[in-house]
Amino acid sequence: MKGLVYKSTGSWYTVKSNAGKFYDCRIKGKFRMEGIKSTNPVAVGDTVEFEIETIGDETIGIISKIDKRDNYIIRKSVNLSKQTHIIAANVDIAFLLVTLNNPPTFTTFIDRFLVTTEAYHIKAVLLFNKIDTYNEDEILEVKYLAALYRSIGYECLGISAETGKNIDKVKEMMQDKVVMFSGHSGVGKSTLANALEPTLELKTKKISAQHSQGQHTTTFAEMYDLDFGAKIIDTPGIKGFGVVEMEKEEIGDYFPEFFALKQECKFNNCLHIEEPKCAVKDALEEDKLAWSRYKSYVQIVEGDEEHFRKDIYEKK
Numbered sequence: 001m002k003g004l005v006y007k008s009t010g011s012w013y014t015v016k017s018n019a020g021k022f023y024d025c026r027i028k029g030k031f032r033m034e035g036i037k038s039t040n041p042v043a044v045g046d047t048v049e050f051e052i053e054t055i056g057d058e059t060i061g062i063i064s065k066i067d068k069r070d071n072y073i074i075r076k077s078v079n080l081s082k083q084t085h086i087i088a089a090n091v092d093i094a095f096l097l098v099t100l101n102n103p104p105t106f107t108t109f110i111d112r113f114l115v116t117t118e119a120y121h122i123k124a125v126l127l128f129n130k131i132d133t134y135n136e137d138e139i140l141e142v143k144y145l146a147a148l149y150r151s152i153g154y155e156c157l158g159i160s161a162e163t164g165k166n167i168d169k170v171k172e173m174m175q176d177k178v179v180m181f182s183g184h185s186g187v188g189k190s191t192l193a194n195a196l197e198p199t200l201e202l203k204t205k206k207i208s209a210q211h212s213q214g215q216h217t218t219t220f221a222e223m224y225d226l227d228f229g230a231k232i233i234d235t236p237g238i239k240g241f242g243v244v245e246m247e248k249e250e251i252g253d254y255f256p257e258f259f260a261l262k263q264e265c266k267f268n269n270c271l272h273i274e275e276p277k278c279a280v281k282d283a284l285e286e287d288k289l290a291w292s293r294y295k296s297y298v299q300i301v302e303g304d305e306e307h308f309r310k311d312i313y314e315k316k
């Protein structure tokens with residue numbers, strides 16, 4: 001039978017069959033995904049092959065195969081430094097909720113998020129939330145940012161999770177897709193989820209309560225079906241995407257507007273920093289590229305890893 005993994009605890013998996021029935025599943029023997037040293041071989045969002053086994057009056061599923069993933073999001077395991085934990089697989093869209101000042105979302109944070117989604121091959125969309133609270137100047141700033149990121153190729157939308165503004169458009173984007181929400185604490189992720197589906201709060205509350213019982217509460221991602229025909233992956237305790245290991249040389253490739261110019265740089269391994277005859281620096285000088293993007297780029301190349309991780313993980 002074919003199914004989709006809705007929850008993974010490391011030993012048990014909740015799988016929904018194509019016929020729409022949920023099964024508690026275990027993994028058959030030991031199998032590993034090629035090239036991934038992971039503490040959890042099966043992740044939320046995986047499509048799997050499984051067979052039903054009945055032992056006594058108990059029916060469980062045995063997962064025998066994982067389909068090839070379109071993408072996956074990982075993070076380093078806390079204890080086993082060489083191992084990684086797959087947070088989710090086959091994510092169609094990653095929404096980044098952005099607010100200007102409550103809380104502030106800086107362009108460096110947006111750019112790091114976008115670099116990560118590029119590296120993961122996940123479509124990213126910027127949702128400028130709380131537009132009901134902005135004055136004229138702030139609206140102009142949102143428009144400036146939206147124009148900047150649209151020019152690079154990212155979809156942008158101004159919304160209000162509170163008043164419902166453009167929520168129908170968000171739903172349209174999400175139709176038949178698997179979606180993850182990211183953004184600083186307080187940008188409105190829960191409010192948006194509830195605007196999309198008011199009954200969702202109950203489902204997620206129940207889960208969080210379960211998690212808070214233990215001392216060492218490991219948090220597991222979980223997928224939820226929304227009534228209008230979309231799925232969201234909730235990742236309690238993980239605010240953003242894991243840390244992708246990147247070589248200095250490849251970071252520029254995840255800035256699409258820099259990548260587009262790379263061919264014109266004198267050196268084919270140009271880092272666009274000190275090198276002469278650099279098409280990226282030329283374009284910057286001519287104001288064809290945004291300085292804020294370049295600033296983020298340099299920060300990432302120079303490796304501000306600690307700061308990055310603090311941005312992404314919630315403090316305990």
Ligand SMILES: Nc1nc2c(ncn2[C@@H]2O[C@H](COP(=O)(O)OP(=O)(O)OP(=O)(O)O)[C@@H](O)[C@H]2O)c(=O)[nH]1
Pocket residue numbers: 129130131132133159160161162163183184185186187188189190191192
């Ligand atoms: N005015 C206004 N307030 C909003 C909007 N969206 C969210 N809020 C408010 O912002 C505050 C934070 O919203 P949450 O939905 O809890 O934010 P969150 O991103 O889920 O926060 P964490 O759970 O800490 O990650 C709440 O008081 C919301 O009512 C909006 O569009 N307009």
Ligand SMILES: [Zn+2]
Pocket residue numbers: 262265266270271272273275277278279280281
């Ligand atoms: Zn260059």
